[in-house]
Amino acid sequence: MKKRYIILAAYLVLIMLPIYWMLNMSLRTNADIMAQLVFIPTDITFANYTKIFTDASWYSGYINSIIYVVLNTIICLVTALPAAYAFSRYSFIGDKHVFFWLLTNRMAPAAVFLLPFFQLYSTFNLIDTHIAVALAHCLFNLPLTVWILEGFISGVPREIDETAFIDGYKFPRFFFFVFIPLIRSGIGVAAFFCFMFSWVELLFARTLTTTAAKPIAAIMTRTVSASGLDWGLLAAAGILTIVPGALVIWFVRNYLAKGFALGRV
Amino acid sequence: MKKWQDNKGWLFILPVFLIVAFSAIIPLMTVVNYSIQDIFGPGQRIFVGTEWFKETLTDPRLHEALWRQLLFSGLVLLIEMPLGIAIALTMPTKKGLGASLCLVLVALPLLIPWNVIGTIWIIFTRPDIGLMGALINNMGISFDHTASGLHAWITLMLMEVWHWTPLVILLAYAGLRSIPEAYYQAARIDGASAWAIFKYIQLPKMRGVLTIALLLRFMDSFLIYAEPFVLTGGGPGNATTFLSIYLVKIAVGQFDLGPAGAFSLIYFLIVLLFCYLFYQVLLNVGKGEAS
Amino acid sequence: MAQICLDEIAHSYLPFPKTDEDYALKRIHNIWNDGGAYALLGPSGCGKTTLLNIISGLLKPSKGRVRFDETDVTELPPEKRNIAQVFQFPVLYDTMSVFNNLAFPLKNRGFDKAYITSRVTEIAKILELETVLHKKAEGLGADAKQKISLGRGLVREDVAAILFDEPLTVIDPQLKWQLRCKLKEIHEQLKLTLIYVTHDQVEALTFADQIIVMYEGWIVQIGTPQELFEYPDHKFVGYFIGSPGMNFLPCIMENDGVRVGRFHIPVDEKTAALGKKATGRLELGIRPLYLKIHAREMADSFQVPVQSVEDQGSCQVVTLAFSEHRIKARIAENDPAPESMAWVSFPKEWIRLFADDQLLK
Numbered sequence: 001m002k003k004r005y006i007i008l009a010a011y012l013v014l015i016m017l018p019i020y021w022m023l024n025m026s027l028r029t030n031a032d033i034m035a036q037l038v039f040i041p042t043d044i045t046f047a048n049y050t051k052i053f054t055d056a057s058w059y060s061g062y063i064n065s066i067i068y069v070v071l072n073t074i075i076c077l078v079t080a081l082p083a084a085y086a087f088s089r090y091s092f093i094g095d096k097h098v099f100f101w102l103l104t105n106r107m108a109p110a111a112v113f114l115l116p117f118f119q120l121y122s123t124f125n126l127i128d129t130h131i132a133v134a135l136a137h138c139l140f141n142l143p144l145t146v147w148i149l150e151g152f153i154s155g156v157p158r159e160i161d162e163t164a165f166i167d168g169y170k171f172p173r174f175f176f177f178v179f180i181p182l183i184r185s186g187i188g189v190a191a192f193f194c195f196m197f198s199w200v201e202l203l204f205a206r207t208l209t210t211t212a213a214k215p216i217a218a219i220m221t222r223t224v225s226a227s228g229l230d231w232g233l234l235a236a237a238g239i240l241t242i243v244p245g246a247l248v249i250w251f252v253r254n255y256l257a258k259g260f261a262l263g264r265v
Numbered sequence: 266m267k268k269w270q271d272n273k274g275w276l277f278i279l280p281v282f283l284i285v286a287f288s289a290i291i292p293l294m295t296v297v298n299y300s301i302q303d304i305f306g307p308g309q310r311i312f313v314g315t316e317w318f319k320e321t322l323t324d325p326r327l328h329e330a331l332w333r334q335l336l337f338s339g340l341v342l343l344i345e346m347p348l349g350i351a352i353a354l355t356m357p358t359k360k361g362l363g364a365s366l367c368l369v370l371v372a373l374p375l376l377i378p379w380n381v382i383g384t385i386w387i388i389f390t391r392p393d394i395g396l397m398g399a400l401i402n403n404m405g406i407s408f409d410h411t412a413s414g415l416h417a418w419i420t421l422m423l424m425e426v427w428h429w430t431p432l433v434i435l436l437a438y439a440g441l442r443s444i445p446e447a448y449y450q451a452a453r454i455d456g457a458s459a460w461a462i463f464k465y466i467q468l469p470k471m472r473g474v475l476t477i478a479l480l481l482r483f484m485d486s487f488l489i490y491a492e493p494f495v496l497t498g499g500g501p502g503n504a505t506t507f508l509s510i511y512l513v514k515i516a517v518g519q520f521d522l523g524p525a526g527a528f529s530l531i532y533f534l535i536v537l538l539f540c541y542l543f544y545q546v547l548l549n550v551g552k553g554e555a556s
Numbered sequence: 557m558a559q560i561c562l563d564e565i566a567h568s569y570l571p572f573p574k575t576d577e578d579y580a581l582k583r584i585h586n587i588w589n590d591g592g593a594y595a596l597l598g599p600s601g602c603g604k605t606t607l608l609n610i611i612s613g614l615l616k617p618s619k620g621r622v623r624f625d626e627t628d629v630t631e632l633p634p635e636k637r638n639i640a641q642v643f644q645f646p647v648l649y650d651t652m653s654v655f656n657n658l659a660f661p662l663k664n665r666g667f668d669k670a671y672i673t674s675r676v677t678e679i680a681k682i683l684e685l686e687t688v689l690h691k692k693a694e695g696l697g698a699d700a701k702q703k704i705s706l707g708r709g710l711v712r713e714d715v716a717a718i719l720f721d722e723p724l725t726v727i728d729p730q731l732k733w734q735l736r737c738k739l740k741e742i743h744e745q746l747k748l749t750l751i752y753v754t755h756d757q758v759e760a761l762t763f764a765d766q767i768i769v770m771y772e773g774w775i776v777q778i779g780t781p782q783e784l785f786e787y788p789d790h791k792f793v794g795y796f797i798g799s800p801g802m803n804f805l806p807c808i809m810e811n812d813g814v815r816v817g818r819f820h821i822p823v824d825e826k827t828a829a830l831g832k833k834a835t836g837r838l839e840l841g842i843r844p845l846y847l848k849i850h851a852r853e854m855a856d857s858f859q860v861p862v863q864s865v866e867d868q869g870s871c872q873v874v875t876l877a878f879s880e881h882r883i884k885a886r887i888a889e890n891d892p893a894p895e896s897m898a899w900v901s902f903p904k905e906w907i908r909l910f911a912d913d914q915l916l917k
Binding site: 004005007008011012015016017018019021022025033034037039075078079080082083085086087088089090091092093095098100102103104105107108109110111112113114115116117119120135136138139142143146196199200201202203207216217220231234235238241242245246249250253254256257258260261262264265 | 270273277278284288289295296299355356367368377379384385386389394396427432436439440477488490494510513516522525532537539
């Protein structure tokens with residue numbers, strides 16, 4: 001009984017070590033980092049964080065990321081809710097095929113779509129806009145949202161719908177005032193996963209933006225390839241990208257498996 | 266659950282259909298277009314038929330990338346699946362603060378942007394400033410993933426295991442939680458050993474979620490891009506040039522649209538095959554375990 | 557096979573229980589005879605499953621000892637106790653065949669192959685499972701699955717008692733009866749001690765020789781079905797057993813009878829003597845089955861308004877306004893139902909008196 005907790009604790013420590021190391025670096029100056037290896041830093045400095053929060057070329061990256069991520073989440077939720085309802089409640093011509101086709105897009109290699117996306121969005125003059133990235137991320141997030149929501153909606157017995165219709169509810173009223181409150185935890189979970197997968201993606205976000213909408217992820221890779229790296233700054237930027245996920249994960253902790261398995265667990 | 270037979274379902278899925286069609290079908294058509302033409306510049310193109318496909322299928326560097334990819338995915342699964350199951354078994358069984366904290370800590374690597382994962386591991390494994398890199402070098406072993414292909418592989422595998430084992434843990438843990446207490450009680454009364462409990466109760470009951478985990482992990486590791494891109498950039502040499510990295514090199518680096526298009530379609534077809542397998546599993550996973 | 561002795565058992569799920577409220581089981585002291593068929597009856601949350609798990613060893617009681625015959629087994633884990641348990645829903649090893657499921661407890665205890673085969677075949681015959689013996693357990697019906705769960709207990713010759721935790725919940729009604737008969741048959745054939753937890757009184761009454769009624773962590777009464785019906789020790793037993801439950805009317809002693817509101821009900825001498833001695837809140841209890849309804853006035857009958865008549869198929873339930881109270885009477889299916897008014901009488905031999913919820917005796 002006790003032995004298993006030792007194994008678990010060891011695993012958790014090992015998992016946290018690389019993250020801790022980055023946190024460690026983010027709190028030190030570059031000169032200090034290059035000079036010595038210190039497990040517990042003594043001269044803690046917040047200079048790296050201050051720089052990120054005051055330098056527009058850094059903090060605009062976060063703002064850009066947040067804008068397209070939020071846009072993407074809204075688009076996904078608004079369009080996926082009715083679709084998930086339809087997949088769960090109705091059987092119609094081609095439903096299974098469309099459902100499968102959606103899944104293939106979640107699994108599609110992003111690299112395949114890279115160039116066509118660039119051309120497509122160039123044609124519509126959307127390159128370097130937030131909406132371009134938000135739309136591109138719909139490729140994998142929309143299927144994910146539909147699948148997760150379908151999983152939650154199928155957990156609500158259909159008798160609820162039937163009772164509401166017999167009670168004389170018109171569909172829109174039923175959907176917004178009865179049904180959506182019923183699956184609000186599902187919507188929260190879907191929103192979390194949309195947010196997360198859009199937030200962690202790099203390839204599309206980097207390719208479809210140049211300056212005005214450049215995400216933090218791309219700014220960081222630029223810094224990596226530049227010579228004379230400022231490790232402390234890079235580490236601080238990295239830590240700040242973990243914060244949003246770490247803050248909200250608590251609320252969806254019991255649904256993590258369900259979300260990652262596309263609503264099927 | 267029986268569903269209402271009604272084609273107005275299409276009305277509900279129309280927005281999703283349009284958006285995904287816009288960002289999937291049009292680009293896919295473009296890819297098909299590339300793959301059968303030779304494009305010199307705007308307006309200058311010749312129809313070449315299946316030539317690019319022939320070229321791609323016989324490209325030795327693509328073969329190498331494919332084998333590298335399969336080896337990588339295979340090794341990763343071999344480590345992640347047993348490790349994930351083992352850790353899931355050590356997680357607290359009772360709901361409560363302890364279990365929730367473990368869950369959150371375990372899941373944390375999944376929420377980190379993929380390029381930051383690369384950054385974390387660069388910082389962690391560099392011989393000069395990295396904890397792990399420095400420790401290994403201090404033991405007298407020279408370890409540098411930018412110089413040695415083997416070391417690059419080890420670092421990448423470590424990173425991949427670190428990043429994605431949590432997914433296997435989460436799914437296995439969810440599977441374990443769904444086993445009613447009575448099964449364990451019956452097994453105790455029957456005098457079953459811990460191993461017998463694992464083999465005859467836990468493993469069979471986790472079958473569904475583990476299949477999902479296996480396929481998800483296979484597909485995602487098959488598509489890996491951002492982490493090796495940041496960590497090794499495909500090098501040293503071509504040692505860590507996986508399929509996605511190679512594809513982006515051809516398409517963006519060399520701007521060889523024709524071969525890139527053909528490559529893309531072949532790549533996509535392989536993924537589609539696994540995707541279908543995955544779909545069948547997903548649809549059936551709830552059924553076998555209900556009773 | 558063994559006699560089971562519960563010696564001052566109490567159990568709490570809290571680490572440091574203080575008041576009585578913290579205990580799921582309050583104070584259980586009881587001896588269950590070898591070879592008896594017992595039913596633990598009570599509503600959900602009364603502690604019956606807790607008690608069962610203490611006997612099987614899945615739980616260790618906070619206080620008290622459990623003894624099988626003369627051996628103290630309180631500290632022994634379930635696998636060392638020689639008991640078997642059948643759960644609410646079938647617990648099977650899905651990947652194994654029926655044969656292997658039945659053989660599992662024996663294999664774990666290291667018996668040799670020949671013995672296992674003969675024993676499993678024997679038990680399969682008793683349970684009528686021979687035809688499916690080599691099928692996978694997964695695809696079978698719920699009733700066959702429950703039989704296999706039971707069989708896993710029966711294969712062990714040393715088994716002291718078989719515990720059932722509402723085993724028929726998932727079984728179709730028509731099969732329930734068959735399975736219950738099978739259980740009785742096995743009980744008679746193998747002379748095992750059976751302990752059967754249920755919240756269904758019909759199940760308990762048909763299955764057991766002795767019924768243990770539990771309420772909020774207490775054993776309120778142990779007795780044969782007839783005793784529970786005719787002499788409920790506690791008001792709760794009166795309510796819980798019988799359909800509809802016993803009528804209770806607050807009353808005071810008056811001469812040779814009791815007064816309920818504006819009515820004077822005569823009782824027999826013995827009951828009157830008990831009532832006079834008693835202290836505390838007095839109530840009269842009578843089963844709906846024993847109330848007599850008349851169409852016209854009789855000796856010691858009271859004229860009361862009829863509130864409703866409910867046809868329940870095999871009988872009719874008449875609800876009457878009795879003074880400011882309401883009482884129910886059960887009459888036969890083809891008896892004429894009273895209209896707006898009826899005369900009701902209380903047969904002396906069926907009147908029971910309760911003081912502070914306890915039967916006077």
